[in-house]
Amino acid sequence: MKMLLARPWLRDVVIAGPLVLLLVGFLVIPLSFILWGSVEGTKLNFAHYARTLTNETNLKILLYTLRIGLIVTLVSLVAAYPVAYLLTKIRPRALSIVTIFILIPLFTAFLIRTYAWIIILGREGIINNTLLRLGIVSEPLPLLNTTFAVVIGMTHVFIPMAIFTMYSSMVRIDHDFARAAQILGAKPVQAFLRVYFPMSLPGVLSAGVLIFIIAIGFYITPALLGGPSDTMISQLIVMQMTTLLNFELSYASSIVLLLVTIGTLFLASLFIPLEMIWSPSIADLSNRPPSARTRALKGAKQVFDPVLVVFEMLVHAITKPLLTRKSRWLWVYTIAVLVFLTAPLIVIVVLSFSSSPFVVFPPPGFSLQWWEKLANATDWQASFLFSTKLGLTSALLATIIGTMGAFWLVRTTLPIKRALFLFSLSPLMVPVVIIATSLYVFEARIHVLGSFIGLVIGHVLLSVPYVIVVMSAALRGFDPSLERAAAVHGARPIQVLRLVTLPILKPALITAGLLAFLTSFDELLVSIFLLGRQTSTLPMKFWGDIKFQVNPLLSTASTFIVALVIVSILTVQWIRVRHEKRTSASANN
Amino acid sequence: MSTSLEMKKIQKWYGALHVVRDFDLYVKPGEFLTFLGPSGSGKTTALKMIAGFESPSGGDMLLGSRSIVDVPPYERGIGMVFQNYALFPHMTVAENVAFPLTVRKIGRAETEEKVLRALQLVKMTEYRDRYPNQLSGGQQQRIALARAVVFNPSILLMDEPLGALDRNLREHMKIEIMRIQDELNMTVVFVTHDQDEALTMSDRVAVINEGRLIQVADSRSLYYSPQDRFVASFVGESNLLPCRVDRIENGAGKVTIGAATSGVARLSGQLGGEAGWLFVRPEHVDIGPLGVIPNTENVLNGVVKDALFLGEMTRYAVRCDDETITVKQQNRGQAQLAGGTPVTVSWDAANCIVLN
Numbered sequence: 001m002k003m004l005l006a007r008p009w010l011r012d013v014v015i016a017g018p019l020v021l022l023l024v025g026f027l028v029i030p031l032s033f034i035l036w037g038s039v040e041g042t043k044l045n046f047a048h049y050a051r052t053l054t055n056e057t058n059l060k061i062l063l064y065t066l067r068i069g070l071i072v073t074l075v076s077l078v079a080a081y082p083v084a085y086l087l088t089k090i091r092p093r094a095l096s097i098v099t100i101f102i103l104i105p106l107f108t109a110f111l112i113r114t115y116a117w118i119i120i121l122g123r124e125g126i127i128n129n130t131l132l133r134l135g136i137v138s139e140p141l142p143l144l145n146t147t148f149a150v151v152i153g154m155t156h157v158f159i160p161m162a163i164f165t166m167y168s169s170m171v172r173i174d175h176d177f178a179r180a181a182q183i184l185g186a187k188p189v190q191a192f193l194r195v196y197f198p199m200s201l202p203g204v205l206s207a208g209v210l211i212f213i214i215a216i217g218f219y220i221t222p223a224l225l226g227g228p229s230d231t232m233i234s235q236l237i238v239m240q241m242t243t244l245l246n247f248e249l250s251y252a253s254s255i256v257l258l259l260v261t262i263g264t265l266f267l268a269s270l271f272i273p274l275e276m277i278w279s280p281s282i283a284d285l286s287n288r289p290p291s292a293r294t295r296a297l298k299g300a301k302q303v304f305d306p307v308l309v310v311f312e313m314l315v316h317a318i319t320k321p322l323l324t325r326k327s328r329w330l331w332v333y334t335i336a337v338l339v340f341l342t343a344p345l346i347v348i349v350v351l352s353f354s355s356s357p358f359v360v361f362p363p364p365g366f367s368l369q370w371w372e373k374l375a376n377a378t379d380w381q382a383s384f385l386f387s388t389k390l391g392l393t394s395a396l397l398a399t400i401i402g403t404m405g406a407f408w409l410v411r412t413t414l415p416i417k418r419a420l421f422l423f424s425l426s427p428l429m430v431p432v433v434i435i436a437t438s439l440y441v442f443e444a445r446i447h448v449l450g451s452f453i454g455l456v457i458g459h460v461l462l463s464v465p466y467v468i469v470v471m472s473a474a475l476r477g478f479d480p481s482l483e484r485a486a487a488v489h490g491a492r493p494i495q496v497l498r499l500v501t502l503p504i505l506k507p508a509l510i511t512a513g514l515l516a517f518l519t520s521f522d523e524l525l526v527s528i529f530l531l532g533r534q535t536s537t538l539p540m541k542f543w544g545d546i547k548f549q550v551n552p553l554l555s556t557a558s559t560f561i562v563a564l565v566i567v568s569i570l571t572v573q574w575i576r577v578r579h580e581k582r583t584s585a586s587a588n589n
Numbered sequence: 590m591s592t593s594l595e596m597k598k599i600q601k602w603y604g605a606l607h608v609v610r611d612f613d614l615y616v617k618p619g620e621f622l623t624f625l626g627p628s629g630s631g632k633t634t635a636l637k638m639i640a641g642f643e644s645p646s647g648g649d650m651l652l653g654s655r656s657i658v659d660v661p662p663y664e665r666g667i668g669m670v671f672q673n674y675a676l677f678p679h680m681t682v683a684e685n686v687a688f689p690l691t692v693r694k695i696g697r698a699e700t701e702e703k704v705l706r707a708l709q710l711v712k713m714t715e716y717r718d719r720y721p722n723q724l725s726g727g728q729q730q731r732i733a734l735a736r737a738v739v740f741n742p743s744i745l746l747m748d749e750p751l752g753a754l755d756r757n758l759r760e761h762m763k764i765e766i767m768r769i770q771d772e773l774n775m776t777v778v779f780v781t782h783d784q785d786e787a788l789t790m791s792d793r794v795a796v797i798n799e800g801r802l803i804q805v806a807d808s809r810s811l812y813y814s815p816q817d818r819f820v821a822s823f824v825g826e827s828n829l830l831p832c833r834v835d836r837i838e839n840g841a842g843k844v845t846i847g848a849a850t851s852g853v854a855r856l857s858g859q860l861g862g863e864a865g866w867l868f869v870r871p872e873h874v875d876i877g878p879l880g881v882i883p884n885t886e887n888v889l890n891g892v893v894k895d896a897l898f899l900g901e902m903t904r905y906a907v908r909c910d911d912e913t914i915t916v917k918q919q920n921r922g923q924a925q926l927a928g929g930t931p932v933t934v935s936w937d938a939a940n941c942i943v944l945n
């Protein structure tokens with residue numbers, strides 16, 4: 001302890017070490033292996049790139065991926081904006097209720113949600129059955145295995161993300177600006193379009209970038225909801241590696257995907273500070289010099305001004321009755337979005353109590369047969385236990401490594417602090433499929449592939465950035481004089497940590513741990529590559545079964561998982577609220 | 590038990606910034622010493638070095654007879670009240686106050702007893718089970734004070750502890766802090782940029798400017814005999830008029846004030862022929878209609894620029910040639926001199942000093 005105190009750099013090494021080791025050892029090095037392999041090392045053979053970019057099929061897949069990414073991003077942003085806007089205006093009570101309805105789908109595994117869409121959109125799915133029964137169509141519409149299904153499924157995944165990302169930056173825009181504009185004579189539409197909307201653009205942009213880079217690396221939804229022509233690049237990479245066994249080609253495709261991602265982030269960084277994308281509460285826009293963003297906006301504004309004026313007048317005429325009625329229409333719209341978000345989950349829950357041996361909706365009767373089956377299904381139990389063990393181990397490690405790293409990132413006085421913070425978030429920037437394949441190749445080399453520890457490393461890598469985001473936000477809000485007060489009154493460094501720092505950070509620690517656990521618990525791609533001959537994780541069990549047959553047992557398992565997720569979210573919310581009530585800084589006098 | 594504190598040639602550099610320069614200071618056991626200085630002068634930095642949050646770049650520091658420069662904060666046995674109180678939000682009042690005892694592994698019974706005594710001292714016994722966010726600012730302040738004194742620290746540090754309180758509460762807490770210091774006979778180092786606080790509460794005030802100790806003295810000497818222009822203008826209101834010492838007679842200086850008026854003033858080490866600044870407090874300047882020649886050494890003629898009625902007194906700004914002289918006159922029913930009135934201002938030689 002004494003030694004640690006005496007040498008600050010040694011303390012830095014100890015707390016930053018694990019994080020740096022993890023990122024360099026299991027992200028940077030594996031990625032460089034891929035880069036190296038894609039040109040066949042010293043041969044510097046660019047043929048695989050040429051093939052990736054000129055082969056018609058490959059090029060089509062790449063373009064399709066970008067197109068879907070754009071469409072999904074735009075649809076999600078447009079759909080989510082009004083909801084995020086409403087959230088900034090409502091009371092805390094209503095806010096926490098709406099939030100829960102968005103959080104639950106947000107934290108429900110992609111697989112479960114995709115499964116729900118299979119049930120809803122299938123040939124004998126809910127929509128087709130309803131249309132047939134009402135006599136609107138005479139034969140089932142081809143909804144599943146279409147681009148439409150892919151877009152719907154992905155939008156469903158991204159809307160909650162879009163809402164939260166935009167909300168967390170929009171909530172800091174003072175509505176008084178728009179009110180001031182109105183007092184100065186602007187009509188509500190003008191006040192919105194000319195004052196509020198431009199101020200909310202950084203939030204919209206960061207949500208857009210976040211969604212786009214995840215969307216172009218998406219695997220599950222297009223694989224299950226799309227048709228043969230809906231292949232996206234992640235599927236291509238997996239196929240090249242596992243079916244075609246053409247490693248170099250898959251490396252080249254991975255690097256192309258990575259470059260697209262990096263390019264997107266670079267473009268975004270011209271307009272917003274990148275950390276804002278993952279951690280909106282951290283970035284501070286106010287002290288940035290006027291950037292490309294301001295200039296671009298200015299230019300665009302001059303060009304579009306006449307159009308804007310006409311548009312405003314039109315919109316004003318239409319929306320006058322709507323806007324004046326206490327945002328009632330916004331509420332109607334928001335509720336519609338919430339229904340869209342939660343309906344698939346409700347379908348799953350209802351199906352889990354079905355008396356039918358098949359997936360029919362609405363179920364002909366109530367029975368607990370599927371729950372009994374689940375209770376007796378040893379394979380499901382084994383997967384559940386294994387996933388829980390994996391999730392707990394990864395969450396524990398990620399929380400420890402990430403928290404230590406966050407301490408370092410927030411408190412270091414190194415001038416490259418910001419770059420280090422961005423670097424620590426890099427597992428969120430690299431498409432998961434690339435992390436999965438690069439780890440696969442790398443772990444095979446160091447002989448940990450297929451071991452529990454190898455799997456844990458992959459999951460810790462994916463969840464550590466979430467821990468860092470949560471913990472560094474909490475640490476930045478942490479009053480350093482509390483630690484000084486403890487020290488001067490006799491607390492040794494370890495006592496300061498145990499009695500003051502950690503107890504005050506408890507809610508953040510729990511949140512971080514939960515996020516890390518859920519990340520691991522829902523993870524599919526990395527597990528597919530790193531699992532080896534171990535028990536299937538729950539998502540892999542799911543994945544296997546969906547592809548094999550769609551039966552109500554999956555609904556029951558999903559319901560069980562969703563229930564667990566809901567309980568843990570509510571518990572964490574409750575702990576946070578209780579803690580905050582007690583420790584909020586403001587004295588109420 | 591109170592302890593002395595001694596700073597010997599203490600220095601602090603932040604990179605190329607010399608924030609604390611050559612602090613040489615001895616604080617007697619049981620003394621209440623205040624660091625007074627403008628914002629950014631290095632008060633907090635000096636206090637941080639005493640507490641051990643920053644280590645000095647040079648010099649030595651003794652608590653009693655022990656050198657503490659290499660002792661970590663938690664072994665110094667110092668009590669401290671922070672500007673924002675720094676109460677632990679997740680602990681009750683009693684737990685907060687017990688904290689210094691808890692970390693020292695003092696027994697339960699003794700802890701209970703000491704906490705109770707500290708809470709009695711600050712008159713907060715009935716709040717022991719509340720959390721800090723259920724207390725008002727003044728109450729939090731008292732708890733912070735109780736926590737800082739509960740373990741009989743060798744010395745108590747306070748960094749602008751009254752800064753966040755409103756005016757009435759501040760007056761009240763000033764008196765409370767003085768009472769408690771008196772009761773415990775504790776050595777206190779107090780930091781403020783508020784001269785009223787410094788003058789009222791301290792045994793001695795150390796005026797700091799740009800990292801340097803300018804003058805360390807009791808309140809009266811500081812007010813009536815400032816050592817230089819900075820102290821004169823920082824502590825209380827003052828007139829500073831450019832002057833030249835013509836010659837020295839009986840220890841006092843014959844001076845020329847402004848362009849041509851001659852007068853007499855105390856000197857602070859100047860020699861004949863030196864230029865300096867004549868310092869006189871506004872309340873020591875008499876004012877009367879022009880023509881009534883007062884019987885004092887320093888007399889200037891001028892015109893009232895403006896007159897502010899302040900209740901107990903009237904504050905005049907009088908234009909004399911190029912200088913403006915501020916005068917404060919007690920209101921005892923005399924007529925107020927309106928703006929534009931030609932007047933004579935005057936003061937005794939005993940009440941003015943030439944400063945460098």
Ligand SMILES: Nc1ncnc2c1ncn2[C@@H]1O[C@H](COP(=O)(O)OP(=O)(O)OP(=O)(O)O)[C@@H](O)[C@H]1O
Nearest residue numbers: 603606608626627628629630631632633634635782
């Ligand atoms: N950690 C630091 N690194 C660099 N410079 C610092 C640091 N802390 C303080 N300074 C500088 O040292 C000088 C003195 O600061 P200090 O906080 O001691 O002033 P102060 O007298 O307490 O002022 P105030 O009345 O505003 O609290 C300031 O110029 C400040 O900018």
Ligand SMILES: [Mg+2]
Nearest residue numbers: 632633634748
């Ligand atoms: Mg200060």
